[in-house]
Amino acid sequence: xxxxALVVYTKELxxxxxxxxxxxxxxxxxxxxxxxxxLLTTETMVATERAAEEEVxxxxxxxxxxxxxxxxxxxxxxxxxxxxxTHAMDAEEARQALKEGxxxxxxxxxxxxxxxxxEGTGEVQLYVDTTQALGAAPLDRVQAALQRFSHDARARxxxxxxxxxxxxxxxxxxxxxxxxxxxxxxxxxxxxLPSLVLLxxxxxxxxxxxxxxxxxxxxxxxxxxLTTPVPLADLVAGKLLAVVTVGTLAGLLxxxxxxxxxxxxxxxxxxxxxxxxxxxxxxxxxLFGAVLAAAFPLGALLLLFSAFARSFRDANLLLTPxxxxxxxxxxxxxxxxxxLDSAFALVPIANAALWMxxxxxxxxxxxxxxxxLLSSGGLTAVLGAGVVRVFSDERALFATEGRRADFARLxxxxxxxxxxxxxxxxxxxxxxxxxxxxxxxxxLVTIGVTQAVGYLIPAVLxxxxxxxxxxxxxxxALGAPAASGWAAAALVGAGAWLGIxxxxxxxxxxxxxxxxxxxxxxxxxxxLGQVSLPMLVLAAAVMPAVAEELAFRGVIFRLLGxxxxxxxGQAALFGLMHGSVYRFLPTAALGLCLGALRKRTGSVxxxxxxxxxxxxxxxxxxxxxxxxxxxxxxxxxxxxLLGAAAVILGLALARRRxx
Amino acid sequence: MGVNGKTPARAEDGxxxxxRGLSRRYDDVLAVRAVDLSVSPGEVVALLGPNxxxxxxxxxxxxxxxxxxxxxxxxxxxxxxxxxAGAKRALGFLSGDTALYGRLTVREVLTYFGRLHGLGRAEVxxxxxxxxxxxxxxxxxxQRTGTLSSGQxxxxxxxxxFLTDPPVLILDEPTTALDVVSGEFVYQAIRHAKAEGRAVLxxxxxxxxxxxxADRIVxxxxxxxxxxxxxxxxxxxxxxxxxxxxxxxxxxAEEPA
Numbered sequence: 001x002x003x004x005a006l007v008v009y010t011k012e013l014x015x016x017x018x019x020x021x022x023x024x025x026x027x028x029x030x031x032x033x034x035x036x037x038x039l040l041t042t043e044t045m046v047a048t049e050r051a052a053e054e055e056v057x058x059x060x061x062x063x064x065x066x067x068x069x070x071x072x073x074x075x076x077x078x079x080x081x082x083x084x085x086t087h088a089m090d091a092e093e094a095r096q097a098l099k100e101g102x103x104x105x106x107x108x109x110x111x112x113x114x115x116x117x118x119e120g121t122g123e124v125q126l127y128v129d130t131t132q133a134l135g136a137a138p139l140d141r142v143q144a145a146l147q148r149f150s151h152d153a154r155a156r157x158x159x160x161x162x163x164x165x166x167x168x169x170x171x172x173x174x175x176x177x178x179x180x181x182x183x184x185x186x187x188x189x190x191x192x193l194p195s196l197v198l199l200x201x202x203x204x205x206x207x208x209x210x211x212x213x214x215x216x217x218x219x220x221x222x223x224x225x226l227t228t229p230v231p232l233a234d235l236v237a238g239k240l241l242a243v244v245t246v247g248t249l250a251g252l253l254x255x256x257x258x259x260x261x262x263x264x265x266x267x268x269x270x271x272x273x274x275x276x277x278x279x280x281x282x283x284x285x286x287l288f289g290a291v292l293a294a295a296f297p298l299g300a301l302l303l304l305f306s307a308f309a310r311s312f313r314d315a316n317l318l319l320t321p322x323x324x325x326x327x328x329x330x331x332x333x334x335x336x337x338x339x340l341d342s343a344f345a346l347v348p349i350a351n352a353a354l355w356m357x358x359x360x361x362x363x364x365x366x367x368x369x370x371x372x373l374l375s376s377g378g379l380t381a382v383l384g385a386g387v388v389r390v391f392s393d394e395r396a397l398f399a400t401e402g403r404r405a406d407f408a409r410l411x412x413x414x415x416x417x418x419x420x421x422x423x424x425x426x427x428x429x430x431x432x433x434x435x436x437x438x439x440x441x442x443x444l445v446t447i448g449v450t451q452a453v454g455y456l457i458p459a460v461l462x463x464x465x466x467x468x469x470x471x472x473x474x475x476x477a478l479g480a481p482a483a484s485g486w487a488a489a490a491l492v493g494a495g496a497w498l499g500i501x502x503x504x505x506x507x508x509x510x511x512x513x514x515x516x517x518x519x520x521x522x523x524x525x526x527x528l529g530q531v532s533l534p535m536l537v538l539a540a541a542v543m544p545a546v547a548e549e550l551a552f553r554g555v556i557f558r559l560l561g562x563x564x565x566x567x568x569g570q571a572a573l574f575g576l577m578h579g580s581v582y583r584f585l586p587t588a589a590l591g592l593c594l595g596a597l598r599k600r601t602g603s604v605x606x607x608x609x610x611x612x613x614x615x616x617x618x619x620x621x622x623x624x625x626x627x628x629x630x631x632x633x634x635x636x637x638x639x640x641l642l643g644a645a646a647v648i649l650g651l652a653l654a655r656r657r658x659x
Numbered sequence: 660m661g662v663n664g665k666t667p668a669r670a671e672d673g674x675x676x677x678x679r680g681l682s683r684r685y686d687d688v689l690a691v692r693a694v695d696l697s698v699s700p701g702e703v704v705a706l707l708g709p710n711x712x713x714x715x716x717x718x719x720x721x722x723x724x725x726x727x728x729x730x731x732x733x734x735x736x737x738x739x740x741x742x743x744a745g746a747k748r749a750l751g752f753l754s755g756d757t758a759l760y761g762r763l764t765v766r767e768v769l770t771y772f773g774r775l776h777g778l779g780r781a782e783v784x785x786x787x788x789x790x791x792x793x794x795x796x797x798x799x800x801x802q803r804t805g806t807l808s809s810g811q812x813x814x815x816x817x818x819x820x821f822l823t824d825p826p827v828l829i830l831d832e833p834t835t836a837l838d839v840v841s842g843e844f845v846y847q848a849i850r851h852a853k854a855e856g857r858a859v860l861x862x863x864x865x866x867x868x869x870x871x872x873a874d875r876i877v878x879x880x881x882x883x884x885x886x887x888x889x890x891x892x893x894x895x896x897x898x899x900x901x902x903x904x905x906x907x908x909x910x911x912a913e914e915p916a
Contacts, residue, residue: 007774011763018762220758224819226724228775229747392726 004230008238009245016208016246026204026250030257038261052137056080057103059142062089065106066113072149073106079145094127103138104128106146119157182278190360193255194353195330197287198294200254202302202327205247205295206319209302212239214315232388233420236303240384243299248291279360286359289369293376294330294352300383301326307390333357340364345371346434348379367581374576378427385420389413414466419569422559425462426573429454429551434579451543455551462555476554481603482657489606491650492597493613499643500593501614504586506636512581533623541615548574549608552591553598567595590614593647600654673736675700675827675858676721681730683716683882690716692882693730698858700826703849705873706862707902709910713882714862715754718831721860722752734827748776751825753816755835761805765796765815768804769822776823783822790818793851794844810841817848828852830861834868846872866902878906885909 016022059073062084073081084097084105094105107125108116116122124146128139158167177184216222225235279287305322309315329350332338340354351372358364415421433454437446463472473479481489552574560566575588594607621630674697683691691713698704706714719725721732723739723746731738737745759768766787773783791797794814799807804815813833820828830849834842849872852859863869869876870890877887886893886909890902899905 004775004777007771011760011767011771014767015760015762219761220756221760223719223724223754224752224757224759224772225775227722227747227750227752228772229744229777230775231744 002234002237005234005237005241008230008235009241012208012212012239012242013245016211016242019211022207022211022246025207026246027253030250030254034254034257035261035264039264049137052134053141054078055134055137057134057138057141058082058101059104059106059138060084060097060102061106061108062093062097063087063108063110065108066116069108069116069149072152073142073145076141076145079141089127091125091127094125095129098127098129098132103132103134104142106142116153186278186360190357191333193360194290194333194356195327196258197251197255197291197356198298198330198349198353199327201247201251201291201295202298202323204250204254205243205299205302206323208243208246209299210306210309210312210315210319212242213303213307214309214312218311226391232391233384233418236384236387236391240296240299240303240380240387243303244292244295247299248295251295252291283359286364287356290352290355290359290372293355293372294349297348297376297379297383298326300380300387304383304386304390307387329353340368340372342368342371342434345369346375346431348375351375367579370576370581371579374427374430374579378423378430381420381423382427385415385424388418388420389415414469415462417466417470417559417561419560422556422569425458425551425555425559426577429458430577430579432458433577447539448543451547455547456543459547459550459555470558475558476550477558477598477602477604478554479603479657481601481606482655484653484655485597485601485603485606485657486609488601488650488654489597489609491653492593492606492647493610493650495643495646495650496590496593496610497614497617497643499640499645499647500589501586501618502633502643503636503640504589506634508582508585509634533620536619536623537616540619541612544615545608545611549594549598549604549611553594553607554604557595557598562599567592567599570595593651596651597654600651600656602656606654673733674698675702675735676733676829676860678717678721678732679730681717681720681732682728683713683720683725684728690882691720691727694879694882694884696860696877696884698827698860700858701853701856702875703853703859703861703873704875704877705869706860706877706879707864707866707869707906708862708879709864709906712879714879715831716882717879718752718754718829718860718862722750722829723747748823749825749827751820751823751828753820753828753830753833755813755832755837757816759804759812759815759819762803764801764803765807765818766800768815769819772819773822778823786822786824787818790821793821794818794848809836810838810844813837813841814844817845821848821852826857828857828859830859832862832864834863834865869902876902878902878909880906880909881913883913885913 055078057079059079059081060083061070061073061081063086064070064083065073065081070081073079085093088109089097089105089107094107097105105125105127107127108122112122112124114120126139126142126146128136128142130136130139132138154168155165158165179187216225301322302319305318306315309318326349329347330353332344332347332350333353333356338344338354340351340358344354345351345368355364355369355372358368415424433450436450436453459476463475466472466475552570556570556573557566560569571588571591574591574594575584578584578587590611594610597606597610598604621633676696676698678694678696681691681694681696682689694717696704696717706717708714716725720727721734721739723734723743726740731740733739734746735749737749739746759765760771763771769787769790770780770783773786774780778786787800791800794817796814796818799811799815804812807815817833820830828849830845833845837845846868849859849861853874861869861872873890875887875889876893878885878893886897886905888896894900894902894905897905897908899908
């Protein structure tokens, strides 16, 4: 992180922690108020229940009950039986008696008593009033006493016939779950924890997000801040990090307080014996990562809207619906069968929730986790760029009354040259290529469409959009290179696959075994074997060479500043956006090489040639080479050194066209 | 204020503040219209004008907070549009209605802004010591700014403005809501800055303040520079008895944009 951003971050943390309102809502409430209220309510409930149990119940019978039943009730503890009348009371009379202070009225008619004495069923009316002080306790207790009597009577009847109790119970069922108590505990946790945690984190981020933007506007400190020589992106980064830190810590504190209080309350009951939790330190670390994967885009979203708001109150109004909608995807964990597949991995908030669920019920696949991080990071960049945009509009910043700045106009203004725009472009391209890849309509269409809609069209559109800021030729580096540039490209192109991509693959294979299988699976899924070579080269070499070069060595490299940092940044993005752990090293290394060529020649075209040659080599080998050759390439060979030498020589040769 | 013997870095040969054809439009309203303005090192220029004349808009454009619709501006030779960081580094900006972070102490606020200007911790501490002596901040240096009186707040704000030893100062109505005693601190600071060769552009609607401090007065009326020059020359040229009279007359003469 840059130093100004760190300075902003430290100050915002200090400022937030000094705020009594923050301390109260974030620390005092969870640590004291939750446990206190929860304990108080449960204790009151327990006390009331106990009192209800010990209260002597006044039970009236009308008419008098048969002696055996009367004796049974009279012997029940805390129960006093009186006979009310000689006739069977109706509901209205019973109601009257209950209003006069009785807790229950039992009515067994003469026919009922007869049936009971014989082998029939005696129908008993049990009148209670559950709205009275003792609630349902009289009903429960008198009913229980009557049932005990009924049970004993049944046993006596069976005895009289010489039958055992088993006569009435052909089956007795013993349910046994094979899940361990820990598994059951984790499963319950997987259902409840993700949405709970994310909700608390979102709520805890709300206040700091407003305080650091709309609050700063309302307190009239913003103008001074903007006259400092700190780039807006650093200001926003510092503020975002402060929101994420405070929001995450306070959110987790809230969850912990609620959880511990529940455990304490349940601890008195026996529930803990059937639920247990097994959380390894690695799982906990993963959960924390998942929380952050949600906290960053959420924080950026909250900042975006509260930066736009005119005042604290305005921000509150704006953010309530935003937060509500943003948190909806967290509910996905409750859907049966929803898991962290590669489509869900790209849906913000839902991906964090499902990542947590996966951590609690097993282990999430690492490539999915990578997708989650890419998606969250990309979204954060896009939203962060939006915050920078709002911060650069004086009406959004200074107007604390009157009409709001025109949000729509703000968003259609061309973006500026900088990291925010570069990351936003990369994030968009990644999402589009990913979803276009799901089309699954044959390899040629898929590759062609993906490259066109993911890289080529966005790059051209962005260049058009930004033409007031930077000429399209400059953004895309369309100028022709010097002759030496072409010679360099030919050399690098000849050596790049053998000297760069292939060794990258070996290195990956050595670090993360399974690469070769993945490559074969990829080729098979693409159906590469079924297409004629010229068509394949056109779709999978020419198209990507042009589209990806314009996007990465053109747009992204230039937006990142066209310096050394840009060189590394675009290579990392190039590697990441191929969306696979196994392809990262080879593609990033190739990206570095292509970026260096772009930097040294000042043109995107030599890279296009290299990219074309590299892809064509790979495709030709994959489809034409005999199996033994392919297998021999899976192990390091000294030939790679020759390729590397060609690349180095080529790069050394590359020169910018003299101006 | 070069107590440490450092002379402020000046714009090479040119004016410290230079605006050419600066305009700003808000929707249908032209708040500032093609303003040309220059302030030399060691010069105090007062920007006078009625409310809504565009003073704050002009100063915010010069400070790089607001993007001009047209025109260019440089601070100490740095173009505010193409080299905003360079321009802001050379600038101390103070507005009468800006507040400080109420939950931080004066020292913490000064440290924060010093660090944002790219100074190291030790450097900032040195600068704080210097401005503390100059503006007599010692009694409340470690007090939270939210608990200060308005005079103390403005002294702390002045300290923030002078902290980084900037060659250019832009002060937007710095004495608003200040009593005589606190106002005197501001005047002292401006005189001191002039003596040290800093360029000061000051906006105000207090005539006496402008007469007292400024080498040159620029009258801004309905977004346009209506007249400018040293006070006496200005009054003589327009046959006016006072600045107030002149402003009123110019305001009535100028059609709304």
